Amino acid sequence: MPELPAASTPARTSIDRRKFFGVTAGAAAASALLSPATARADAQGSGRRRRRPVRFGVNYVPSKNWWFSWSDWDRRSITADLDDIASLGMDHIRIMLIWSELQPNAAYARGEQLDRLEELLDLATDRHLDVEVTVFNGAVSGVLFVPPYLINNGNGKIRNVLTDPVAVEREQWLLGQIAERIGRHRAFMGFDLSNEIHWFAKPLGMTATQAEGDAWHTALFDTCEKVAPGKIHVSGIDHWPWQNNDYWTRDGLATAGTMTANHTWAGWTQVIQRYGSLSTSSTHYSEFFVELIKAFHTDLKRQVWIEETGVSTVWMDAAHIPAWTERSIRAMADCTGLFGITWWDSHDLNPKLSGYVDLEYDLGLFTNDRELKPIGKTIRKLIAEYDARPPSPPQRATALVLPDDMIPLADFTRFFDPFMKLVDEGTRPAVVLQSRTTDTAYLTARGIDHLISPDR
Structure with missing residues (x-):
């Protein structure tokens, strides 16, 4: 593949999938001091407006246009969505940039999309919501988004986004462009590098050794800290790398970034189906992963962020979902070292959009027309309870x-x-x-x- 052209910074405009579990050795650690990154995370973790031992948030899915919203912006609809989220007592949201739309050219980040990102953070600020910005999203909800500049137009080969030096350098450049716009925004929590980038890499044949995966994390997190110092920078992955010795070492996952983020899906891993909806195994699944991850931490004050978890009627009867949700949250809140719980997701997927697997359509706390569902009422109740009586893990x-x-x-x-x-x-x-x-x-x-x- 020919080299990409050298890039100059453009002028600023208004400027199967999932099986389950496994582990390897970690380096022994006699004791751990509070690292600078963890100290900053603790400061952020206390909440810009709320001092919560455990933060509560939601993965925002726009009710009208999904994340096609970046190209088909509807401020009124997005404002109403954020009002819904704030009404639950949430203190943050996680959002998805669409990589192929934001960076269609190696040397170009779309100014209008940066404008809309900044506007979304403004709207979130007005509703006392912090925002974690997920960047290199080549895969979201089972849909692939490949930046055109990564594709060789002669043979269709796609640059490996984890190991190709040119691709990695362009990723670092994009982080700088985004940080230039929102890095100092009061609602900006930090960067999540990607939404489960291994589920982008795998179907496109991108391989990486664990050493190469760890090196990618190091390079990108170094950039995050350079362009947006003192923020919460994480890598949004699910159980797969912990299970399969794939793409990253577990020691690397337990030390890279500000804290260890994980996506715990008891349905994708067949735990719900195998053990039953309200079984101990199902309702304590996320707790298990928090404790598993902590076994690999060398900084004993490092935190775990359950950055995605959720449940669908495809996996259990709707009548069981509120109880499953409450038991799962209480089990997670019984873990020390838990930074926060960020549910997937805010609103059901618009049924007018086709081609998603069935379960993607009903994961919301609100219906697509903004009616609060029983699961949303359950989470709202728990947030109010924990605000009044913070969890005290045993x-x-x-x-x-x-x-x-x-x-x-x-x-x-x-x-x-x-x-x-x-x-x-x-x-x-x-x-x-x-x-x-x-x-x-x-x-x-x-x-x-x-x-x-x-x-x-």
Whole structure:
């Protein structure tokens, strides 16, 4: 593929998918100090307007035009959507840029789309909502968006966005362009690099070793900190890399960026279908992932952000959804080190838009015509409750030991099931890597005094 042309900064205009689970070894850590990035996250995490131990937000999906809204802007509809979200007591939203529309050329970021991004942050500010901006979205809701400049017009080959030096440099450039516009905006929380970029890479044949994936994170997060210092910068991934030793190391995921973001979908991973709607395994699935991720943290004050979770009537009877939602949130809120819960999503997908899988249409807290659904009422109630009486997570003195050499599993019997058995027995376990079980300083720092083998 020929080299892309050298870019100069344009003038500023008004300027199957998912299976489940597995783990590998992590480096031992005797103890951890509060890192500068974590200190900044703690400051941000307290909330610009609310001091919440756990932040509550939602992934915003525009009710009228989905994220085609960037090209078909309707301020009135978007304003009404944000009013809906604010009425629930949410303190933040996560939004999706559409990469192919924002950066159709290597050296060009569309000014009108930057204008609309800034306007959206203005509207969010008026409603006391902070905004996490997700940037390199080549895949959203199962739809692929490939920036034209990445495609070779001779052979159709697409540059690897994780390993191609030119592609990575253009990604860094785009982060700078966005930060120039909104980096100092009072509603700007920070950058999420991408919405599950592995689900963009996989269908397009983009491979990367774990070392290359970790290097991509390092390069992009270094840029984020350079162009937007002191913000919350994360990588929005789901269970897949943790499960499959794919694209990134787990140690890398546990140290890259400001905190560890994860998307926990008990339906996509077949947990709901396998164990039942209101089973312990289903309702404590996100709790399990919070504790699993914390086992790989070396900074013991580093936080976990459940940046997506949700449920569809495709996976369970509508009558069970409020109870499942309440139990799932309460289980997550019982974890120390939880930054926030950001539900997927705000509004049901407009039924006039075709081609999405069925479950994408009913994931909202509001219907497409803005009627609050029972799940939305449940979350609104819990937010009000936690504002009045903040969650007080229990001490997890018992830890389930995760063998460092545990391979990815097609079933759940070796570790997930033992975790849930402990929960059923009345124990809320932590997770500790086998390689750290003799590190008394580490165990003491985490408040762990009892270790249990998953093979007990």
